[in-house]
Amino acid sequence: MKPSQSRQVTIFDVAEKAKVSIATVSRVFNNNPLVPEKTRKRILAIAEQMKYLPNSSARTLAGNQNKTIGVILPVIYGIFFSDFLYGAETRARESGYHLLVTSVQNNDSELLTLLGKMNGVADGFLIYYPQPGIEKLLNHIPQGKPAAIIGKELKDSRFFSFLIDNFNGAYQAASYMLNQGHRKITLVTGEKKNLDAEQRKLGFKKAISDLGGEEVKLQVLEGNFKQNSGYELAPEIMREKNRSTAVFFSNDGMALGFYEWMSEKGMKIPEDISVIGFDDIEWAALLQPGLTTMKFDIVRMGRDSVSEILKRIADAPDQTPVSPVVYQTRLVQRGSFIPLRN
Template sequence: MLKMEDVAKIANVSTATVSRVLSNNKNVSKKTKEKVLKVINQLEYKPNRLASNFRKKTSETIAVILPDIANPFFSEIVKGFRDEALENGYHLLLCDTGNSAAQEKEFVELVKERFVDGIILATARMPKDEIYKLSQEIPVVLACEYVESYEIPTVSIDNVSAAREATEYLIDQGHTRIGFITGPLEIILSRDRVKGYRQALLLREIPIHDFLIQEGDFSVKSGYDIMTKFLANEQKPTAIFASNDEMAIGAMKACKSKGLRIPDDISIIGFDDVPISTLVEPELTTVSQPKYEIGSQAMKMLLNIIETNDLKQKQIVLPHKLMIRQTTHP
């Protein structure tokens, strides 16, 4: 395999000069630069990027840890990560935890050993003390989630406010018996959405029935199973608020299997506004998150920490929007 010393020998310059040419250092004369580049092209020499990065104490690589890469919600967020990173000369290393806290921890330990410049956590199932400790060792930004009690840089929406708004919309449509399918309650954003749902009912003085709050896992199947459970009850809900679009679509499928018409017999709202929400029939009313912007802003924040170590704003809360479509009705 060709080495930098081979290029230097043929070009009759030092290895330091070859290195300066490769790094586009301005302290190399035009004549010398042209001579070295000519030899590099003739030999088809490819520099050892890893060795170079170790010398520079940087890898120009960002680790992104995702809870479920198959979830369409994360595709736009990853595009935001990627575009901002590439624009600034960085690359992404994607890690999929499969919604496992243990796997999340393993990936964190692995990327620390493999020398990355920073980490974006789009999942936060590890104990918050461990996430804080990690943020003291390497630049960390949270996307979508946050950690209570610690000022770790975060980009998200206000999940409490968004859930409250969606529930209030159903109440304004005349619904008082509203079933809520939560996400996994170990996740803070799931708990925040429950909080928003409860706030809306309390503000309108509507009784809260524990049976109408059921925990899902963000999958279509859990939405289907919980909706089937709701429909087996004598006092069925007249509306459903699901904590993500996939569970909402599962709930729609369960309703249709029982011969119910949406929204004439039951109204349904989802959360996230993934592409399939406009492809199902009828189109799903949902809370839209600015997914691409979450990814872009999180990466911008992380690169700012890496390159300047100066972050004026540690918490960015982006606006959400209730997308009213065809699955809700008075």
């Protein structure tokens, strides 16, 4: 009386029970119109009853498209990527596709493992890996599969890029700070090896050197894009001596950590210091005061990148190189930033 062997029920089991060949069963599950409605119904009923579910690996191996897009992100966590995924998933779903989502944390060999795991499963790739090594790694992407790359322009025409206008966004932020009279300014960067962070840093510094005069004092602190780094750098930013009047955080997450510290210490934004962030993630507007920040449309970026992948999957042979899509940033003014008062 042992329980029935828990072997997977396969197409053979269904075929046998239905007294047809496996080819016919396969046709039913692929909506092949050659199968007459009556047969189709009968087989579907039997399959349902046997709880048959086609094995995806087998289907894919045998040459079927899998209607799956492999997505690799730095982290799955947080509103920023949540917004991105939202755009991407909604678009994929519209075309009957699904997302296979994983994350890689600054680790080249892990990226390779993941690419491998998705190899033979995903019909296309969406990769957000803002690390210097990305170019070399991309060579490992399976031939003939389209891949959208976020955040890095590549020469290889197999890929197509979606870029955030980090440089100009940060440039804009710095100009605005200068325009509003600030002369003692702090820049909080992200990690050195994060490409987005680097570009923002360069843009910011460029604006300071282009537009700031002799008298501008720029303090540069290295953060890591995470909330707690904004918190931890706060004492340094707010030290008494020669304190800046305005601070730019290279992403909103760090600004949030800073808000926490300020509120704990009973200090006021923007009275004690003006703050600008980058990203405009959802809660930037919910903070008290609202966070002035450089906005770009992350949901849209997720959406557009999947659109392009789907287009490429459909027109496989036509791999014409395209110029990257660049998402502009714009300043969103809220209460966290005020002009310098003399």
